[in-house]
Amino acid sequence: MTRAYPVSQTPAPETAYKYNYTYVPPLAMVQTVPASEGFSARPQWICLVALSALKVLINSLMIEIRQYQGSPEYFEKLFESLKGVATQLGGRVEEDFLKAIESAIEAHGIPKDLSELETCLKDVVETFANTVTEQTLGGILDIIPHRGAESAQASSLNDYNQLFQFISLPAISKNFMEDSEFAAMRVAGPNPVVIERLTALDSRIPVSDSQYQAVMGPNDSLQKALAEGRLFLADYSAFSGAVNGSFPSQQKYNYAPLALFALPSGGKSLVAVAIQCSPEPGNDNPIFTPQDGNNWLIAKTIVQIADGNYHEAVSHLGRTHLFIEPFVLATHNQLSTKHPVSVLLTPHFEGTLAINNAAQSSLIASEGGIDKLLSGSIDQSRVDGVKGALSYMLNVNTSTLPQTLAQRGFSDPAVLPDYPYRDDAMLLWGAIGQWVSQYVNHYYASDSAVQGDTELQSWLAELVSHDGGRLNNIGNQNKLTTRAQLIELTTMICFTASAQHAAVNYPQSFIMSYAPAMPLAGYSPAPATQQGATEADFLKLLPPLDIAELQLNVGYLLGSVYFTQLGQYGDNYFSDPVIQGYLVEFQQALIAIEMEINQRNKSRTPYEFLLPSRIPQSINI
Ligand SMILES: [Fe+2]
Secondary structure, eight states: OOOOOOOOOOOOGGGOOOEESSSSTTSOEESSOOGGGSGGGOHHHHHHHHHHHHHHHHHHHHHHTGGGTTSTTHHHHHHHHHHHHHHHHOHHHHHHHHHHHHHHHHHHOSOOSHHHHHHHHHHHHHHHHTTOOHHHHHHHHHHGGGSSSOSOOOSSHHHHHTTOSSSOOOTHHHHTTSHHHHHHHHHHSSOTTOOEEOSSOOTTSOOOHHHHHHHHOTTOOHHHHHHTTOEEEEEOGGGTTOOBOOOSSSOOBOOOOEEEEEOOTTOOSOEEEEEESSSSOBTTBOEEOGGGHHHHHHHHHHHHHHHHHHIIIIIIIIIIIIHHHHHHHHHHHHSOTTSHHHHHHGGGGTTHHHHHHHIIIIITSTTSHHHHHSSBOHHHHHHHHHHHHHHHHTOGGGOSHHHHHHHTTOSSTTSSSOOHHHHHHHHHHHHHHHHHHHHHHHHOSSHHHHHHOHHHHHHHHHHHSTTTTOOOSOBBTTBOOSHHHHHHHHHHHHHIIIIIHHHHHTHHHHTTTSGGGSOSSBSSOOOSSSSOOOHHHHHHHSOOHHHHHHHHHHHHHHTSOOOSOTTOOOTTSSOOHHHHHHHHHHHHHHHHHHHHHHHHTTSSSOOOTTOGGGOOSSOOO
16 A cells, blocks of 8 residues: 655744854755754763763773782772772762762672672773763763873784773784785775775786785686686775874874785685785885785785775765765755654664764864874865765765675675675665665655655755755756655665664774774885885884774774664654554564574674664764
């Protein structure tokens, strides 16, 4: 059964959200976050962020006093530090924090070992997190970056491991140096959207057959692999000529590497073959292979640094957070709250204006966290993010998941059998697409119903207007003329706000919080010769310990907050019983996907970032 869309009352112009184009020029953002969109309207969100922030804070305090570990005064010193933080926070917060500490000690006694300490501190964190408001959360977040590790170069990897005191050392710390792990990052890491299949040899990275065969064996060759579609490239040449950053105190370096990978004949998983640290071949820009010892390790790390910068600026900030914002504004301004498209999309926008505003006003501001962490100058990193966002925003029709996979040569799932991100993302794209099409087809009996929905047409007009969302290439010449176009666009919005954001957001905690595995900046130039690098040269490339701690703090905080869950819209959120039935089907499909992914993980590179139970409905962190 279908029924006509309800043309409902268009929102009054005085309640419209105003656009701003100067926060992150020229992108459309909200001028002021309305109270209903703010964090204060979501106490549960504040509590979740406070939980993570307090864990980071305690971790920092424990780094500061780690030299006392094992001595009798350790626990005393730690509780002194905690009380010092409480005093710093002042007023009511101080009282609440001290009360939480006292009640934990009362319940558990003074801890005698690390496991008792952990129990006690978890109690403090949980009790105190419930009392935190938006304002006090700001106070806690302000304290964190000024504590912990000293600004010193690491003398061994153990120095980085020691940054994980209260927060557990991520598993990646054990195997990030393995070549198989480096290759797995391209298809199941934080940024699994760069690798592309080659259709011709790339003259910018002139790998010889002997170099290739040293890795892939004497029976394979570049030409054979190319003919069989088994050659792949991770291309970061977009960073060529990028302006190097130097904030807060050290010279940092951008790199624009090319990394060649191959699939063994009849094999499933990528193998890393060669890396060139910038795109122009030359004597001072050698090709490194797994034969090159520490230089190979350095070259792999340079790829990881480029990938980390691409991840944060382009894939995460640009193509999820900033991409979704104009849809939030136009939906509010042009669709009544009862309009079916507004009803469908609004849960996928929860918290997005607030988190994006927090990002533009602090995290990506000059001298903010991104300025401290990333390779580029802050202007460079912001331009990278804007260019990444615009590449999707000006080409909406060609930026859907199936389109972007096809552009990189992966429309056939048989190409590269072990590509967990592609395979899991396509499952979710399919399930979301099915739910959205049932929904849209229920409200729109025909294409002409879409054309005749004046609210919907105004929505699209605002999305593409220069005074609105500034998007382009949507539907048919920026008009929605068919149900199929509406379904595809709405699927893209729901998918990007939920699954795609989860895929790029949560590895920040599980992988990127351990800086040696994916440093967000390099601190020495790329090697100009093939030989002679030492372990010390590798360590010189990595961030100083205070910056590594900041990367841990930011990564853990952003990558450990799970607010809402995909497909859980709340009891009776949809009033129409037919839609309720479709929703049950969607929820069942998500359960089936969860099982399928768990099954797949038994026989491929394990990948858990797209388990539906770990995907929030919206971008809110
Ligand atoms: Fe995020």
